[in-house]
Amino acid sequence: xxxxxxxxxxxxxxxxLATAVRGGPRSWTATxxxxxxxxxxxxxxxxxxxxxxxxxxVVDQPHPLAVxxxxxxxxxxxxxxxxxxxxxxxRSLSTVRVTLAQDGRPxxxxxxxxxxxxxxxxxxxxxxxxxxxLPPVDECLRGQPDVPGRVRINILDHLDxxxxxxxxxxxxxxxxxxxxxxxxxxxxDGRPPDPLALLQAVDALPSTAEVFTAAGRKLGMxxx
Numbered sequence: 531x532x533x534x535x536x537x538x539x540x541x542x543x544x545x546x547l548a549t550a551v552r553g554g555p556r557s558w559t560a561t562x563x564x565x566x567x568x569x570x571x572x573x574x575x576x577x578x579x580x581x582x583x584x585x586x587x588v589v590d591q592p593h594p595l596a597v598x599x600x601x602x603x604x605x606x607x608x609x610x611x612x613x614x615x616x617x618x619x620x621r622s623l624s625t626v627r628v629t630l631a632q633d634g635r636p637x638x639x640x641x642x643x644x645x646x647x648x649x650x651x652x653x654x655x656x657x658x659x660x661x662x663x664l665p666p667v668d669e670c671l672r673g674q675p676d677v678p679g680r681v682r683i684n685i686l687d688h689l690d691x692x693x694x695x696x697x698x699x700x701x702x703x704x705x706x707x708x709x710x711x712x713x714x715x716x717x718x719d720g721r722p723p724d725p726l727a728l729l730q731a732v733d734a735l736p737s738t739a740e741v742f743t744a745a746g747r748k749l750g751m752x753x754x
Contacts (some may be wrong), residue, residue: 531639543721544688548576549583556614556656558584561618562632564607565688568752569681571604575733576685579726581628586726589624593725596643605630605637647725652752664694667714673699689734690716711735 548563560583566576582594611631618625623645630638637672664670675683694712714725715731723731 539612543719543726545579545721547715548688549580549726551572551580551584551587551612554587556588556610556616557615560584560610560612562605562607562669565684565715567607567684570607572607572728573685574601575606575730577630578640579729579732580611581630581638581640581641582611582726582729584614585626585628585640586644588614588616589619589628591622591624591644591646593645594642594646594729595623595645595647596723597640597729599640600636601638602636603637608632610637616630617641630692636684662712664712664714667692667722670694670714685734685753688718689730690718691734693735719722 544565548566549560551558551560553559557626560580561742562577562580564570566573578597579597581599582597584680586594588594611633614622615627615629621664623643625641625643628635628638628640628642630640673683673686673689673691673693675686692714697708697710697712712734715734717727721727
């Protein structure tokens with residue numbers, strides 16, 4: 531990709547605008563969006579999607595297949611730089627390292643392997659033979675971004691998260707005692723799911739560990 535070229539086109543959805551990167555081919559700039567935070571800290575899935583967006587601007591493959599990250603320190607909302615280092619370039623798989631930094635300080639190191647997913651392809655690996663049983667969306671508990679006396683969860687302005695009541699007892703004062711969390715996740719503005727959005731979705735639900743701690747109950751997701 532030539533210098534000054536744009537990254538993969540971002541449609542007019544909030545997630546795409548918040549993960550837009552500019553520049554290239556190996557040095558990108560972006561804005562860490564304050565709308566994708568828990569309190570004042572950007573959500574980890576959002577940051578990985580931002581890194582993957584920069585990675586896809588360098589390789590010839592369109593989809594992130596495997597993404598891992600080391601969070602060195604939480605970024606602040608505002609300008610950021612992303613440096614992309616190619617590690618392997620192949621016909622079916624390419625791997626790059628992405629460093630997200632602010633003011634010259636590395637804050638996130640991500641490893642992104644990219645390839646091509648067929649629309650009708652079968653899963654290479656799956657834990658169960660079928661998806662977990664969930665109540666209908668309207669019977670699940672909806673996350674609320676703003677509850678008096680609690681940390682504001684700005685990301686819930688963009689994500690519609692519905693928790694299975696069977697796994698949301700910690701938020702209602704009667705934890706089940708099981709390290710389990712199930713729910714639905716979708717974008718409020720109707721953005722369709724894709725592999726990049728999956729990075730956000732898998733980090734959207736409250737962690738099973740934090741819901742059993744006092745800090746987790748305060749920082750976790752308030753529901754109605």
